[in-house]
Amino acid sequence: MPGSRPEEPAQAGGPGEARPRHPYVVLAAALVLPGSGHVLNGNPTRGLIMLFYIVLLGIVTAHFAAADQSILARYAGGWFVYAVSVIDAYRAARYRWERYRRFGRTAPASDGG
Numbered sequence: 020m021p022g023s024r025p026e027e028p029a030q031a032g033g034p035g036e037a038r039p040r041h042p043y044v045v046l047a048a049a050l051v052l053p054g055s056g057h058v059l060n061g062n063p064t065r066g067l068i069m070l071f072y073i074v075l076l077g078i079v080t081a082h083f084a085a086a087d088q089s090i091l092a093r094y095a096g097g098w099f100v101y102a103v104s105v106i107d108a109y110r111a112a113r114y115r116w117e118r119y120r121r122f123g124r125t126a127p128a129s130d131g132g
Contacts, residue, residue, distance in 0.1 A: 039119050045112035049105040056108025060115065069104040073097045 040059050049056025053073050057066030077097025084093040091098060 039115040040112060042109055042112040042116050046105070046109045049108040053101050053104055056105065056112070060108060060111050062111070066104075066108075069100060069107075073100045073104065076100055 045056045045059050048059050054066030054070035057063065057069060074097065076099070077094040080096035081093045084095070
């Protein structure tokens with residue numbers, strides 16, 4: 020309608036928020052493909068950053084590791100960021116899931132502090 024205000028996008032936890040994915044689905048996706056857990060949580064930028072650092076630190080560690088080291092030791096930096104990424108995606112999904120379960124579609128707005 021002319022003169023009416025356009026609808027604003029729903030805030031996190033607001034009445035328009037869809038049900039979040041189950042944390043185990045996010046965990047499985049994060050284990051299979053690094054960064055995909057963050058994408059399923061609705062944060063693709065964070066997933067790409069984690070993927071970038073997995074590759075970067077894997078290359079750096081491989082460059083400095085001895086040739087006779089195991090694959091885990093040669094790419095230890097990448098494995099570390101991968102583990103942190105999986106844990107981070109799961110914890111974010113668990114938080115969103117519990118918040119949705121507790122408050123439903125009418126979750127209180129975040130106070131920012």
